[in-house]
Amino acid sequence: MEIKLDGRTAVITGGSKGLGLAMAIRFAASGADVAILARGREGLDAALPQITATAKGKVMAVACDVSKADDIKRAYEAVMAGLGRIDIVVNNAGQSRTGPFETVTDEVWQEDLDLKLFAAIRLTRLAWPQMRERKWGRVINVLNIGAKAPRANSAPTTISRAAGMALTKVLAGEGAPDNVLVNAMLVGVIVSDQIVRRHAARSGNITLEEQIAEAGRGVPMGRMGKAEEFANLACFLASDQGGYVTGTAINVDGGMSPVM
Ligand code: NDP
Numbered sequence: 001m002e003i004k005l006d007g008r009t010a011v012i013t014g015g016s017k018g019l020g021l022a023m024a025i026r027f028a029a030s031g032a033d034v035a036i037l038a039r040g041r042e043g044l045d046a047a048l049p050q051i052t053a054t055a056k057g058k059v060m061a062v063a064c065d066v067s068k069a070d071d072i073k074r075a076y077e078a079v080m081a082g083l084g085r086i087d088i089v090v091n092n093a094g095q096s097r098t099g100p101f102e103t104v105t106d107e108v109w110q111e112d113l114d115l116k117l118f119a120a121i122r123l124t125r126l127a128w129p130q131m132r133e134r135k136w137g138r139v140i141n142v143l144n145i146g147a148k149a150p151r152a153n154s155a156p157t158t159i160s161r162a163a164g165m166a167l168t169k170v171l172a173g174e175g176a177p178d179n180v181l182v183n184a185m186l187v188g189v190i191v192s193d194q195i196v197r198r199h200a201a202r203s204g205n206i207t208l209e210e211q212i213a214e215a216g217r218g219v220p221m222g223r224m225g226k227a228e229e230f231a232n233l234a235c236f237l238a239s240d241q242g243g244y245v246t247g248t249a250i251n252v253d254g255g256m257s258p259v260m
Pocket of ligand 1: 013014015016017018019020037038039040041043064065066067092093094095096115142143144145187188189190191192193194195
């Protein structure tokens with residue numbers, strides 16, 4: 001199936017690396033104008049040529065810390081000035097933060113909720129009215145499989161992710177009459193920049209390939225996922241072909257989640 005996003009404009013948070021970058025490349029190659037948001041200018045500048053290499057439309061990169069309300073507003077205005085509209089919002093920026101419950105301070109809870117939940121609320125709320133008005137919109141919330149099956153010692157991440165799933169369902173109900181479709185994609189373990197960073201921080205002489213293989217052994221399919229595999233599904237959900245799918249939380253995890 002050839003998936004086309006011609007004439008659409010997408011904003012992808014955390015679009016400079018990992019899954020966000022893979023989605024940006026896929027969306028742009030499928031015809032969408034794409035804006036990527038991330039904090040680091042260096043990462044954004046490195047990502048731009050990778051996206052434009054196969055892009056059919058415009059691509060822009062905006063420095064933004066999505067955990068800050070003012071930054072999101074400024075980034076939204078920059079995207080509107082640069083691309084003129086937003087049809088697709090991908091709330092992807094995030095990082096894992098976990099620990100035993102009694103060690104998680106108020107500050108850590110707040111930071112995690114700001115980065116994962118409030119970022120999605122704030123960016124979606126800004127783009128929502130124009131999507132409803134044009135009777136076409138897509139919101140994709142990138143979460144993790146802990147949202148459905150939270151384990152011990154997985155706070156605050158899984159709590160923020162579960163809230164993201166509830167947000168997805170509420171928005172799906174409100175957007176459906178206006179053809180604004182809202183879905184969540186739940187990540188298991190997928191090779192990304194985050195994995196490379198974790199390897200660099202790890203002591204011992206295990207290679208990156210060995211670490212990836214090791215993580216893959218815990219997955220029923222026997223391997224970690226590829227960012228491109230994740231981007232393929234995101235592209236489908238963002239397209240007209242995904243036009244009757246809303247309010248779902250799809251595991252993209254090689255069978256890893258114990259919950260459907
Ligand atoms: P990466 O670390 O590879 O990339 C993260 C991206 O988000 C970067 O572009 C980073 O750029 C950006 N980012 C991080 N914090 C912020 C912030 N405060 N504001 C704006 N941008 C930010 O992550 P992945 O691609 O692996 O992960 C993508 C999403 O999937 C995340 O939400 C992650 O939690 C989730 N996930 C991934 C898993 C995996 O196996 N890969 C497992 C479970 C969940 P910069 O640092 O410059 O801001």
